[in-house]
Amino acid sequence: MTAPPGADPETTAADRHAAGLDGARRLLATVGFYTFCSLVLAFFTVPLLWLASAPFDDTPSVTASLPSFTLANFETLLDNRYAMRSLGNSAVLAAGTGVLVVVCAALAAYALSRVRLPGRDALLYALLLLSSIVTGTAAMVPLFNLAFELDLIDSQLGVILVLSGGLLPSAVFILKDFMDGTPRSYEESAQVFGASPLQVMRHVVVPLVRPGLATIAVWSVAQVWGNFLIPFLLLRSPEKSPAAVVMYTFYTEGGQPDLALISTFSLLYSVPVVLMFLLVSSRYGFRFHGGIKR
Amino acid sequence: MADLTLAALTKVYPGGVRALDSVELTVADGEFFALLGPSGCGKTTLLRTLAGLETATSGAVLLGGTDVTAVPPGRRDVAMVFQDYALFPHMTVTDNIAYPLRIRKVPGRERRERAADTAAELGLGDHLGRRPDQLSGGQQQRVALARAMACHPRAFLFDEPLSNLDARMRLEARTFLKRLQRELGVTTVFVTHDQAEALALADRIAVMEQGRIRQLGTPAEVFRRPANTFVASFIGSTPMNLLPGTAEGGAVRVADTALPTPEGLALAEGEKLTYGIRPEYLTFHQEPVAGALAGEVRVVENLGSSQLVTLEGPAGEVRVVVDEDTALAPGTAGHALPRADRALVYRDGELLGPPGYETPATGTRTP
Numbered sequence: 001m002t003a004p005p006g007a008d009p010e011t012t013a014a015d016r017h018a019a020g021l022d023g024a025r026r027l028l029a030t031v032g033f034y035t036f037c038s039l040v041l042a043f044f045t046v047p048l049l050w051l052a053s054a055p056f057d058d059t060p061s062v063t064a065s066l067p068s069f070t071l072a073n074f075e076t077l078l079d080n081r082y083a084m085r086s087l088g089n090s091a092v093l094a095a096g097t098g099v100l101v102v103v104c105a106a107l108a109a110y111a112l113s114r115v116r117l118p119g120r121d122a123l124l125y126a127l128l129l130l131s132s133i134v135t136g137t138a139a140m141v142p143l144f145n146l147a148f149e150l151d152l153i154d155s156q157l158g159v160i161l162v163l164s165g166g167l168l169p170s171a172v173f174i175l176k177d178f179m180d181g182t183p184r185s186y187e188e189s190a191q192v193f194g195a196s197p198l199q200v201m202r203h204v205v206v207p208l209v210r211p212g213l214a215t216i217a218v219w220s221v222a223q224v225w226g227n228f229l230i231p232f233l234l235l236r237s238p239e240k241s242p243a244a245v246v247m248y249t250f251y252t253e254g255g256q257p258d259l260a261l262i263s264t265f266s267l268l269y270s271v272p273v274v275l276m277f278l279l280v281s282s283r284y285g286f287r288f289h290g291g292i293k294r
Numbered sequence: 295m296a297d298l299t300l301a302a303l304t305k306v307y308p309g310g311v312r313a314l315d316s317v318e319l320t321v322a323d324g325e326f327f328a329l330l331g332p333s334g335c336g337k338t339t340l341l342r343t344l345a346g347l348e349t350a351t352s353g354a355v356l357l358g359g360t361d362v363t364a365v366p367p368g369r370r371d372v373a374m375v376f377q378d379y380a381l382f383p384h385m386t387v388t389d390n391i392a393y394p395l396r397i398r399k400v401p402g403r404e405r406r407e408r409a410a411d412t413a414a415e416l417g418l419g420d421h422l423g424r425r426p427d428q429l430s431g432g433q434q435q436r437v438a439l440a441r442a443m444a445c446h447p448r449a450f451l452f453d454e455p456l457s458n459l460d461a462r463m464r465l466e467a468r469t470f471l472k473r474l475q476r477e478l479g480v481t482t483v484f485v486t487h488d489q490a491e492a493l494a495l496a497d498r499i500a501v502m503e504q505g506r507i508r509q510l511g512t513p514a515e516v517f518r519r520p521a522n523t524f525v526a527s528f529i530g531s532t533p534m535n536l537l538p539g540t541a542e543g544g545a546v547r548v549a550d551t552a553l554p555t556p557e558g559l560a561l562a563e564g565e566k567l568t569y570g571i572r573p574e575y576l577t578f579h580q581e582p583v584a585g586a587l588a589g590e591v592r593v594v595e596n597l598g599s600s601q602l603v604t605l606e607g608p609a610g611e612v613r614v615v616v617d618e619d620t621a622l623a624p625g626t627a628g629h630a631l632p633r634a635d636r637a638l639v640y641r642d643g644e645l646l647g648p649p650g651y652e653t654p655a656t657g658t659r660t661p
C-alpha cells in the first residue's frame with residue numbers, strides 16, 4: 001500500500017489513512033480470532049493438564065496446579081486389590097471383542113459386498129439403527145434377562161458377546177464400503193489361478209482392506225475400553241470388572257471421591273488407548289497403493 | 295496347449311438379457327484369436343465364460359476335447375489377463391508372478407526362481423522387488439503377462455490387452471504381444487473393440503454383434519469381404535461407404551451414377567441393393583469421369599500421409615482417401631471413382647458373392 005515516489009501528495013495521504021484504518025481493523029480481527037482459539041484450547045487442555053499433573057501431586061484436588069511431586073499415588077494404586085487386575089480385565093474384554101468384531105465383520109462385509117441379496121441395503125440400515133439400541137440403555141432389562149437365561153451373568157464371555165453384537169452392524173457397514181472399493185478383478189484374477197474363496201479372502205481381500213480392518217479394530221477396542229454400562233450390568237464379582245467399572249468404586253471411607261486414586265488410575269487407563277492409536281496410525285496409516293491403472 | 299470349442303453356447307443374464315446367443319466357435323491349437331465387436335456385444339461375456347467366471351445358461355465349452363462347462367475357473371488350466379491387469383497391489387513383482395505357483399503349492403524357493411526366470415524373459419529382471427504402482431503401464435502389462443505365463447496354461451485369455459496403454463506404447467506392446475504368442479505357441483483368445491488391433495494381432499477374427507458371431511475369418515477376409523453391412527461398417531479405420539442403390543444393367547445405380555461392380559454377380563433388374571466401397575479404394579478426380587460419384591468437397595481431414603475427404607453429392611456423403619500431394623479446398627467439385635474389383639454389393643445387408651464363391655461365414659484358418 002505504499003505510493004510510488006513522485007505520486008500526487010494529497011491522494012497519497014488519503015491512501016495512507018485508508019490503509020491505516022484497514023490495517024488496524026485486520027489487526028483487531030486477528031487478535032480476536034487468536035484469543036477465541038486460546039479460550040477454546042484452554043477449555044480442552046485444562047482437564048488434560050489435570051490428568052498429567054494430579055497423579056504426581058501429594059494432595060490432588062479438582063483444580064489443575066503445579067504438583068508437589070510424589071509417586072506415592074502410584075504405590076497406593078498398586079496396593080489396591082482391584083485396580084491393576086481391572087486393567088487386565090479391560091484388556092481381555094477389549095481384545096476378545098476386537099477379534100470377534102473384526103473377523104465376523106470382515107466375513108459378513110465381504111459376503112454382503114459380493115453377493116446380491118434382495119433388500120441388502122435395507123437390512124444393513126435396519127441393523128445399524130438397531131445396534132445403537134442393543135448396547136444402549138433402552139435394552140438394559142431385556143439384555144440382562146437374556147444373559148440370565150443363557151447363564152451368562154458374571155461371565156466375561158457374556159460381556160464380549162453383547163458388546164460385539166452392538167458393534168458388529170456399524171463395523172459391517174464401514175467395512176462393506178472398504179470391500180466395495182476394492183475392484184473385483186483382483187479376486188477374479190486369483191480365482192482363475194485356482195484360489196479357493198478362503199484363499200482369495202486371505203491373500204487378496206484382507207491385505208487390500210487392511211486399513212479398514214485396522215480402523216475397525218481400533219474403534220471397537222476403544223469402544224469396549226470406555227464402556228461402562230454393559231460390564232456394570234452383567235458382571236457381579238469385582239475381580240472380573242474392567243477398569244471403567246472399578247474406577248467407579250474409588251471412594252474414601254468418608255464417601256468422598258478418592259482423587260489421588262482416580263487421577264492416577266485415569267492416567268494408566270488412558271495410556272493403552274493412546275499408545276494403540278499411535279501404533280496403528282504409524283503402521284497402517286490410511287494409505288492404499290493401487291495396482292489398477294485407472 | 296489345446297484347442298477350444300464352443301458348442302451352442304448361450305448366456306442369459308437374470309433379467310432376460312441374452313448376452314450370448316448359441317455361439318458356435320472353434321479355436322485351433324496355438325491360434326491367436328480375436329473377439330471383436332462394439333461394447334455390449336457379448337465378447338467379454340464370452341471370454342469370461344471361457345475362463346469360468348460366468349456360467350453358461352446352455353451349451354458347452356470344450357478345452358482340448360474335454361468338456362469344461364461345469365469346471366470351476368481354477369481347474370480349467372487357463373490364464374486370464376484382465377483389462378486393468380489386476381496385479382495385486384500389496385505384492386511385489388516376484389510375488390505377483392509367483393502367485394499361481396503359490397496356489398499350486400510350489401515351494402517358495404522354486405517359485406521365486408521360476409518367477410525370476412519368467413520376468414527376465416519379458417525384460418522385467420530389474421523390477422522384481424517393486425510394487426505394481428511403481429511400474430509404468432507397459433511394465434504392469436508385462437507383469438500380468440508373466441503371471442499368466444508362469445503357470446504354463448493350456449490357453450491364454452486377454453481382456454482388452456492394449457486398451458490401458460497410451461497410443462505409442464500400444465503399438466510397441468502389439469508387436470511384442472504378437473511375437474510372444476508366436477514364440478509360446480499357446481492358444482490365445484483376446485477381446486477387443488478396436489478393429490485395427492484385431493486385424494493386426496489375430497490369426498482369425500470373430501466379429502460379434504448382440505451375442506452372435508456375424509463373421510468369422512482371417513483379418514484379410516474380414517477386411518476385404520465383410521459378410522454383411524454391420525461388419526463392413528465396423529472394420530476399417532475409416533468407415534466403408536455404404537450407398538443405397540438399385541440394380542440396373544449389371545451395375546448398381548446410386549443416385550444418377552451407374553457404378554462398376556465386381557464380375558460375376560447375378561443381379562435382378564431393379565432390386566434394392568447397398569453398394570459398399572472403402573474410402574481407400576476410391577480414386578479422386580477433379581474432372582468428371584464416367585462411373586464416378588460426383589460431389590462437393592465439404593471436409594478435408596489430414597491423416598498424415600493421406601487426406602480423408604468428405605464429398606457431398608446426390609449420393610449423399612462419400613468419403614475418399616486422397617494422397618497427400620493433391621491440394622484440396624472445401625467447396626471445390628470432386629469425383630470419386632470406385633475400384634470395381636474392391637466394390638461390394640449387399641442385398642438385405644448380406645454380401646453377394648460371385649457364383650461359386652463361398653460366402654465367408656465360417657472362414658478357415660491360414661497357417
